[in-house]
Amino acid sequence: MSAVNRQQRTPMPEQDPATRARNFEEVPLGYTPEQAQQEAARCLNCKKRECVAGCPVEVDIPAFVHLIAESEFAAAARKIKETNALPAVCGRVCPQESQCESKCVLGKKWEPLAIGRLERFAADYERMNNLVELPEKQPPNGKKVAIIGAGPSGLTVAGDLILLGYGVTIFEAFHRPGGVLMYGIPEFRLPKAIVESEVDYLRQLGVRIELNQVIGRSITIDELTEDLGFDAVFVGVGAGLPYFLGIEGEQLGGVYAANEYLTRTNLMRAYRFPEYDTPIVKGRTVCVLGGGNVAMDAARTARRLGAEHVYIVYRRSKAELPARAEEVHHAEEEGIIFKLLAAPLAFEGNGDGMVQRMRCQEMELGEPDDSGRRRPVPKAGCEFTIETDLVIVAIGGGANPLLTKSTPGMELNRRGYIVADDAGKTSKPRVWAGGDIVTGSATVIEAMGAGRRAARAIHECLSG
Amino acid sequence: MSRIVNKTELVPNIHEMLVEAPQIAAKALPGQFVVVMADETGERVPLTIADFDRDQGTITLILMVVGTSSRKLARLRAGDAFHALLGPLGHPSEIEDYGSIIMVAGGVGTAPIYPIARALRDKGNRVITIQGARNRDLLFWRDRMAAVSDEHIITTDDGSAGRKGLVTEPLRERLAADNGKTIGCVYAIGPTIMMKCCSDTTRPFDVRTIVSLNTIMVDGTGMCGGCRVEIGGETRFTCVDGPEFDGHLVNWSTMMARQRIYHTSEQCSLTRYLDEVSTS
Known part of the structure; x- marks a missing residue:
């Protein structure tokens, strides 16, 4: 093997932008074993393990990286799984650059260790070579935990508690488990077969998953604890109702909330219409409103569905884009055009109820607002129009009231989110909560971190 | 669960399905609906709960054949199960x-x-x-x-x-x-x-005047916003804010336009489906 290159990380091969912009295959192709070992050898194995402190689920990063360097790939995957039930997912969608990798000592002078790529490699290697082994479980302790929502937080709670001997049942409203991993994140960023395989691993561990159950309607939380014998409940129901802009014309056809656009594509597989029955409006000129990761996902999806021009319309400047740098970079490579400092004013229809153009206001940056970012203010007299036949509104959402409104005794904050302490304990006895229904829109790994802390707290409470 | 107990064609192209769904039957109230999928590649389709029998643990669904999804559902027979059945949804x-x-x-x-x-x-x-x-x-x-x-x-x-x-x-x-x-x-x-x-x-x-809106939906739980309607100038979601609304406040013209969004796709899907069925 060549000498260790501490300065630069080992590049990961990717599909060429022009090719991938027209398919739904995964963009990064993953490390080969040689590339993984080459990258793993860069680790300094620091005494003070800053990277572990930067991980919301405290993966033993130096240990698994060391195992990769030693060619013990499957053992590396198992090391990760001691604290992270979804390594193939996290290796792909975690914002490592602001978590573990941001703490890497190599990064102080050079490029940080590519921890996410290594995590992904280990998990993929284990799965693709059929080396997945089930870890030892504690004997059944006779206690039952109900988890509401099969998304990142719920799956994490399930993975932790099943190993501790609990009977674990997940209730999921959709017909496929995974939550945002299934309906939100596109195939080209997180193949659904990987989500299925990680969920299947939990099933093999003994986790029961009841699909098509809308808790709060078919069964209430009180019924779970009082009639169905659950000792504790974890609420991880995730994202809520999408926001719209409240401007003229948003009822027009071809104007979607990103949730709908992505759910149609990912969960319902509209990108394979008519083989799958769920249709989707395909635009030639697409405007995506918003600058977060969801906006990038929507824009890149539209491109793959055949759009000629895709614009990200964002009211601040590039520096304030909330999306991960890697997502912005990938979007740019695929020809997505950033229309910055622009805000929509109204949508106009074509007379047949479909959107035809969007009127926008040019913005400029003023004084910093509460978030510390400079506030966009309208530039007087500067309006413009974009001809567009598909608009995707990706400006976030609010709390979904479906479950919380049917759950007496659970305190909500002013915005409708569940009030919970750091361990996820709510005001309702025996009920914990975590993920977006507590924090509002956040990341997969933050939801998983909340799941980890809640699992620990549930265990302490039920075993004490 | 979610097995069809009995199915009859009431009148041409309108089918009555008696479905085993004890949890839904136990909670269903007039005005609520379910979301069903016929098979793995199917759409999620909202259907009103036309009746429920808490003792028998059944609900009754009425289905009108229009396009691919309703045809797929109508082809299911007694003993078959839906791919998915979710409910009860919406305000009673x-x-x-x-x-x-x-x-x-x-x-x-x-x-x-x-x-x-x-x-x-x-x-x-x-x-x-x-x-x-x-x-x-x-x-x-x-x-x-x-x-x-x-x-x-x-x-x-x-x-x-x-x-x-x-x-x-x-x-x-x-x-x-x-x-x-x-x-x-x-x-x-x-x-x-x-x-x-x-x-x-x-x-x-x-x-x-109360109306019950039959907008196009995907999830049926408030998450996607596809079923939105304008009620008294405000955007509301049929699935979680409805399905019943004050008929005098509904913006009917935008609602009807939204029901036509997928017209071309629906035709394409139906042609393909009929072709598939006739050759199978």
Whole structure:
């Protein structure tokens, strides 16, 4: 093997932008074993393990990286799984650059260790070579935990508690488990077969998953604890109702909330219409409103569905884009055009109820607002129009009231989110909560971190 | 679970399905709906719960064959299971004592209106039902509607049963004759254009008018926003804010335009499906 290159990380091969912009295959192709070992050898194995402190689920990063360097790939995957039930997912969608990798000592002078790529490699290697082994479980302790929502937080709670001997049942409203991993994140960023395989691993561990159950309607939380014998409940129901802009014309056809656009594509597989029955409006000129990761996902999806021009319309400047740098970079490579400092004013229809153009206001940056970012203010007299036949509104959402409104005794904050302490304990006895229904829109790994802390707290409470 | 116990074609292209769904049956209330999928590649389709039997653990769904998804559902037989069945969803109807109430059921709208009429009658309302269809052969559940109505008026477009004409005619006459203002509420459920026309008819009489909207949905739990409608100038979601709304506040023209969004795709899907079915 060549000498260790501490300065630069080992590049990961990717599909060429022009090719991938027209398919739904995964963009990064993953490390080969040689590339993984080459990258793993860069680790300094620091005494003070800053990277572990930067991980919301405290993966033993130096240990698994060391195992990769030693060619013990499957053992590396198992090391990760001691604290992270979804390594193939996290290796792909975690914002490592602001978590573990941001703490890497190599990064102080050079490029940080590519921890996410290594995590992904280990998990993929284990799965693709059929080396997945089930870890030892504690004997059944006779206690039952109900988890509401099969998304990142719920799956994490399930993975932790099943190993501790609990009977674990997940209730999921959709017909496929995974939550945002299934309906939100596109195939080209997180193949659904990987989500299925990680969920299947939990099933093999003994986790029961009841699909098509809308808790709060078919069964209430009180019924779970009082009639169905659950000792504790974890609420991880995730994202809520999408926001719209409240401007003229948003009822027009071809104007979607990103949730709908992505759910149609990912969960319902509209990108394979008519083989799958769920249709989707395909635009030639697409405007995506918003600058977060969801906006990038929507824009890149539209491109793959055949759009000629895709614009990200964002009211601040590039520096304030909330999306991960890697997502912005990938979007740019695929020809997505950033229309910055622009805000929509109204949508106009074509007379047949479909959107035809969007009127926008040019913005400029003023004084910093509460978030510390400079506030966009309208530039007087500067309006413009974009001809567009598909608009995707990706400006976030609010709390979904479906479950919380049917759950007496659970305190909500002013915005409708569940009030919970750091361990996820709510005001309702025996009920914990975590993920977006507590924090509002956040990341997969933050939801998983909340799941980890809640699992620990549930265990302490039920075993004490 | 979610197995079809019995299925009958009530009238051409309208099917009644009795479905084993004990959890949904235990909680269902008039006005609520379920989301169903016929198979793995299918759409998620909202269907109103037309009846429920808590003891038997069954719900009744009424299905009108229109495009690919409804055809796939209609092909399921007794003993088959849905790929997915989720519910009960949406707000239940507000069952109050209005005095007298007019229930207007157009076409397949008879299905959702039946349990609401029954509950309102049990509450003490005098129920006047106006049940309309294009012709005699398309009328179903006449006996059931008669059983929960104090007055039962039938209309058909061609006069082959009951009175010839549209449901709005007896509706207008009834309201015009109601000098004592005993009619406290009108329910109108059926094709969108019928609900709009009923709302237009009742507006001058200033009588509360409730409609149940059948917008296109995906998840049915508030997450996607595809079922949004404009109600009194505000954006509302049919799945979690409805499905019942004040008919006088609905922006009918945008609602009807939204129902046409996928028209071309639906045609394409149907052609492909019919081709597939005929060759299989």
